[in-house]
Structures are given as structure tokens and as C-alpha cells.
Amino acid sequence: AQSVAQPEDQVNVAEGNPLTVKCTYSVSGNPYLFWYVQYPNRGLQFLLKYITGDNLVKGSYGFEAEFNKSQTSFHLKKPSALVSDSALYFCAVRKVGTGGYNKLIFGAGTRLAVHP
């Protein structure tokens, strides 16, 4: 069964430092992986996705993620954190549903707190 794990409930980073938000996955077949960000009382915003190709995927707002097949990981990274990056981050994996449509299975979420 497809699943996603985000082992950290919260990540604290000082502004200007690099940040990493961890995600590991379990899928049958090739993984389609996504990262989304949620600001308070808002819907989710798409950051980036991995479908195929280069293992390093670049996305919105300076974020990137590295797909590592051997470690079944898809960690989100940013070289220099901003206070405005503070939000809730979700990793997700595509799950093939019945009838041909595809669903997203979300991790539990990681709250990123960037301190000035």
C-alpha cells in the first residue's frame, strides 16, 4: 500500500540557514511525489513534483527536493530560509485509485518555523 511518512512534527531553523524537511515513501511501482505548503487557514499550494527524470527537482519560492530511490526519500530543501517560509509542509504520493483516477496520499505534515 502507498504511504508517506514525515518523521518530524516541527523543524526549527534560523533565518538564512539551510533547511530540510524530510519525507520517505512506500509505493508499488514508480513513485509520483509532491510537496505542498499550507499557510494558516488557507488551502494548499503546490511547490514541486517528481514524476521522472532528474533526481533534483526545483520548485516555487526557491525550494527544491531530491528524489533518492535507494533510500525511498524525497526531502524538501532550501539553501537559505526566510521567516516567510514558516508554514505547514506536506509531502504526498500519488495513489492509483479504482476507476482509473489518481488520488493523493498525504503525510502528516511538518511545521517549519524560521526564526529571525
Added chain:
Amino acid sequence: GAVVSQHPSRVICKSGTSVKIECRSLDFQATTMFWYRQFPKKSLMLMATSNEGSKATYEQGVEKDKFLINHASLTLSTLTVTSAHPEDSSFYICSAPAGGSSYNEQFFGPGTRLTVL
């Protein structure tokens, strides 16, 4: 990117009443839309898949008679919480896949916060 709207953004209702939440894709067509429920400080739980022109597909454990879904057109899906109770209070979010294909990333609405008194 594509825009998905939800209405209302916030609703407070009395126990026993029904509440309708609308989800619209503003600049693209969506034959499929998804409805999620999010509890405080928790992840999103997929409730159902809304299919234009056919019945919605519900996830295990979600009462289809409680949460009525209608995909009236290629740009509109509605979720009706029938005979709402306080335990139905939650943040409801809809999404639609970009480009009409569920292989693509999903665009999410801003969410609707339902409070049942």
C-alpha cells in the same frame, strides 16, 4: 497557476441543519475534483472523489448519505453536510487536478471552515 475557489470560506450553523459548500475551478475544467477534511494540526483526509456526470466515489469510512457530493458541471462540485452535528466541525478543502488530468498536481481551494453549534 490554475485557480480553485470555495464558497463560503466560513460557516457557522446549528446542529441538525444542512450546509452546502461549493468548489469551483475558475479558469479550467475539471472532470474530477477531490474533497478533503482537515482536523486541527492534522493532515488532510481524503473524503471522496467527485466525478462530473457520475456518482462520487467515497473513501472507506465516509458516510455518503451524510456527505452528499454533486458534480453539476465541469467547473463546479458541491459538498453538502446533511444534518450537521458538532463532530462535523472541521476545515473542508477541495482540489482539482491541473490540466484536467489526475496525473498532474492538484490545485487546492482556500478551504471552508465549518463550525456546528
